[in-house]
Amino acid sequence: MVPPTALSDVRAESARSAEVAAPAAAVTVARRRRRDVGRVPAWARALAGLVARLYLGRPDLAEPIAIRYRTVRAVLGGLLNELAYRWGRARAPVLLSANLELTNRCNLKCTFCPTADGRMTRPKVTMEEALFRRALDGAGRLEFALLFQWGEPLLHPDFATLAREASRRGVRTLLTTNATLLDDRRIAALLGAGVDRVTVSVDGDARTHEAVRGVPLRRTEDAVRRLVAARDASGSTTAVDVSMVVAPETEAGVDDFRARFAGVADRVQTIPLLVRGERRTRCREPWRGGLVVLADGRCTVCCVDHDGTLAVGDARTDRLEDLWNGPRMQALRRAHVMGDLPPVCAACAEYPSDAAAPRFSPTGRRG
Numbered sequence: 001m002v003p004p005t006a007l008s009d010v011r012a013e014s015a016r017s018a019e020v021a022a023p024a025a026a027v028t029v030a031r032r033r034r035r036d037v038g039r040v041p042a043w044a045r046a047l048a049g050l051v052a053r054l055y056l057g058r059p060d061l062a063e064p065i066a067i068r069y070r071t072v073r074a075v076l077g078g079l080l081n082e083l084a085y086r087w088g089r090a091r092a093p094v095l096l097s098a099n100l101e102l103t104n105r106c107n108l109k110c111t112f113c114p115t116a117d118g119r120m121t122r123p124k125v126t127m128e129e130a131l132f133r134r135a136l137d138g139a140g141r142l143e144f145a146l147l148f149q150w151g152e153p154l155l156h157p158d159f160a161t162l163a164r165e166a167s168r169r170g171v172r173t174l175l176t177t178n179a180t181l182l183d184d185r186r187i188a189a190l191l192g193a194g195v196d197r198v199t200v201s202v203d204g205d206a207r208t209h210e211a212v213r214g215v216p217l218r219r220t221e222d223a224v225r226r227l228v229a230a231r232d233a234s235g236s237t238t239a240v241d242v243s244m245v246v247a248p249e250t251e252a253g254v255d256d257f258r259a260r261f262a263g264v265a266d267r268v269q270t271i272p273l274l275v276r277g278e279r280r281t282r283c284r285e286p287w288r289g290g291l292v293v294l295a296d297g298r299c300t301v302c303c304v305d306h307d308g309t310l311a312v313g314d315a316r317t318d319r320l321e322d323l324w325n326g327p328r329m330q331a332l333r334r335a336h337v338m339g340d341l342p343p344v345c346a347a348c349a350e351y352p353s354d355a356a357a358p359r360f361s362p363t364g365r366r367g
């Protein structure tokens with residue numbers, strides 16, 4: 001096992017020696033590429049920082065906000081949706097994104113994942129290309145698409161074709177993977193398809209990661225490093241992040257995780273474990289601007305709904321744009337406003353930890 005500081009040293013050292021050897025122009029190009037990674041404009045970062053700090057009272061949410069809201073249209077759409085949430089409106093103005101679950105099959109059995117621990121009861125399927133295209137056809141102008149939900153997206157045999165199709169339509173794509181299938185061919189396919197951001201899931205330190213995922217951390221770490229190296233060598237702007245679920249079984253590994261990947265990945269993220277609890281307050285999710293298309297086509301409103309019990313329509317027959325303010329979405333928003341929450345929402349909570357900002361629970365002073 002290479003200690004995290006040694007990894008950073010190796011990286012810093014190779015960057016230094018490359019700078020000595022490379023001509024000035026090449027160094028400038030390399031720096032510009034680094035700066036362009038993820039292509040989040042400076043104004044979007046600054047605005048997200050203000051919103052996270054002053055409005056949400058959670059400075060740690062600045063980065064995820066900047067990643068999502070980085071065009072004028074996304075910011076205005078997000079603002080209008082937030083006003084609809086605040087005012088308890090049944091309609092929310094703008095559909096901004098879609099989660100397109102390429103498959104709900106997986107090759108791992110992570111201890112806390114509904115895909116693997118028996119909670120997900122729907123059949124395991126792989127999304128058909130025609131369904132993927134149909135979903136995008138009916139979605140209007142999306143700002144971005146998450147090419148996963150539950151399951152491992154790189155198990156889809158045509159993931160690169162689908163990612164390219166979304167990019168071709170001007171839809172930014174983000175994908176989270178367990179990295180077990182990240183060989184050189186798939187890395188080249190991801191970069192070639194113009195995926196905007198690849199997030200690799202890592203669960204703490206070597207002990208906790210292997211206990212949760214059943215995969216040695218050094219293999220996952222190696223995949224992250226190969227992906228970053230291929231990205232840098234190709235001049236692609238694909239950002240490479242790592243994300244950890246903070247849970248009772250991983251919490252001890254947070255510091256090691258952060259130290260290990262700082263300076264290796266472009267962003268080191270922690271998210272809380274979804275747990276069953278008691279929610280009495282309305283959730284932002286029905287207003288946030290996104291719909292989830294499960295691999296079989298059913299559309300739901302939130303990733304927490306892993307079995308689609310809140311389904312508001314079906315992308316095989318319905319247009320996402322129509323579903324966004326369709327009767328079932330409006331009924332769900334009204335139910336949240338009235339505090340008459342459906343069972344999935346009433347039992348939705350997150351593991352409380354200072355190491356990860358809640359995503360669905362009330363946030364800070366304005367939640």
Ligand SMILES: C[S@@+](CC[C@H](N)C(=O)[O-])C[C@H]1O[C@@H](n2cnc3c(N)ncnc32)[C@H](O)[C@@H]1O
Pocket residue numbers: 106110112113114148149150151152153176177178200201243244245271272273274275
């Ligand atoms: C469901 S996975 C799908 C993508 C891929 N299979 C992976 O592991 O990255 C997406 C993210 O959800 C996280 N996740 C899994 N179970 C979770 C839970 N119970 N609560 C919160 N996040 C969870 C995973 O760690 C991963 O980062």
Ligand code: SF4
Pocket residue numbers: 106107108109110113114115116150151152178
């Ligand atoms: S977290 Fe990802 S890799 Fe782990 S079981 Fe769930 S879908 Fe599979």
